[in-house]
Amino acid sequence: MITEIQLSNKKIIVDLSEPLDLSITLSGDENNPIAWYLDEPKITPVQEGKWIAKVSEGASVNFNNLYFNPHAHGTHTECVGHISEEFYSVNKALKQFFFTAKVISLVPENYGEDAVISKKQLQHYLSKNEAEALVIRTLPNTKKKRRRKYSHTNWPYLLEEAAIYIRECGIKHLLIDLPSVDKEKDDGQLLAHRAFWNYPENTRKDATITELIYVSNKIEDGNYLLNLQIASIKNDASPSKPVLYKII
Ligand SMILES: N[C@@H](CC(=O)c1ccccc1NC=O)C(=O)O
Numbered sequence: 001m002i003t004e005i006q007l008s009n010k011k012i013i014v015d016l017s018e019p020l021d022l023s024i025t026l027s028g029d030e031n032n033p034i035a036w037y038l039d040e041p042k043i044t045p046v047q048e049g050k051w052i053a054k055v056s057e058g059a060s061v062n063f064n065n066l067y068f069n070p071h072a073h074g075t076h077t078e079c080v081g082h083i084s085e086e087f088y089s090v091n092k093a094l095k096q097f098f099f100t101a102k103v104i105s106l107v108p109e110n111y112g113e114d115a116v117i118s119k120k121q122l123q124h125y126l127s128k129n130e131a132e133a134l135v136i137r138t139l140p141n142t143k144k145k146r147r148r149k150y151s152h153t154n155w156p157y158l159l160e161e162a163a164i165y166i167r168e169c170g171i172k173h174l175l176i177d178l179p180s181v182d183k184e185k186d187d188g189q190l191l192a193h194r195a196f197w198n199y200p201e202n203t204r205k206d207a208t209i210t211e212l213i214y215v216s217n218k219i220e221d222g223n224y225l226l227n228l229q230i231a232s233i234k235n236d237a238s239p240s241k242p243v244l245y246k247i248i
Pocket residue numbers: 036071179180182183184185186187188189190
């Protein structure tokens with residue numbers, strides 16, 4: 001299913017039958033990743049007295065309730081509404097779903113007790129107006145990321161200067177394989193979130209951050225077409241399904 005896409009300055013060709021899915025599957029069990037000190041998500045049949053909405057229990061349909069948190073339990077896309085006093089819905093922030101994207105892989109640098117991504121590091125991989133979306137794969141990269149329990153681990157994060165640089169490069173959509181672009185315990189500063197959205201000075205209401213992706217090692221660094229889809233939910237964040245297509 002090969003298609004040619006006309007961008008403003010060039011044409012690209014992609015094969016839509018070869019999707020590279022960056023989302024982590026949400027499962028109602030211990031295999032699911034977790035951040036922010038929550039318990040595991042739940043996927044359980046509706047119950048009414050003795051009736052259990054499960055075909056194997058005699059019901060005519062399987063009819064499950066899902067109980068999960070988009071920020072804590074998997075791949076999600078958020079807008080500035082995540083950090084603002086005013087309400088903004090990601091469903092309104094994201095109105096277009098295909099973007100040019102660049103995938104880069106980085107080993108976070110030591111920074112005191114922390115591991116961080118700095119502006120200097122990013123400057124090797126990203127320059128101005130190269131792509132609309134940036135996908136950051138942190139190294140080392142193993143399949144364990146798809147089920148990691150992140151609470152109290154002080155995961156790597158972006159320095160504020162790095163987030164400013166990403167914004168100044170014209171990146172509208174930032175995707176990363178960590179639970180947050182910010183330090184886990186930062187006394188509520190959320191410096192990278194604020195810098196990326198330029199909040200509150202000149203807020204980029206149509207910019208998004210996607211966290212807890214997983215970029216398989218089969219995917220090479222480079223330029224792609226990104227299809228970023230969310231569930232239509234009126235909330236600051238939604239579970240999401242970013243899919244890359246190799247430019248051929
Ligand atoms: N780093 C913040 C906390 C934070 O960002 C946070 C806390 C609970 C649930 C979600 C959070 N951020 C999420 O995306 C702090 O230490 O105050």
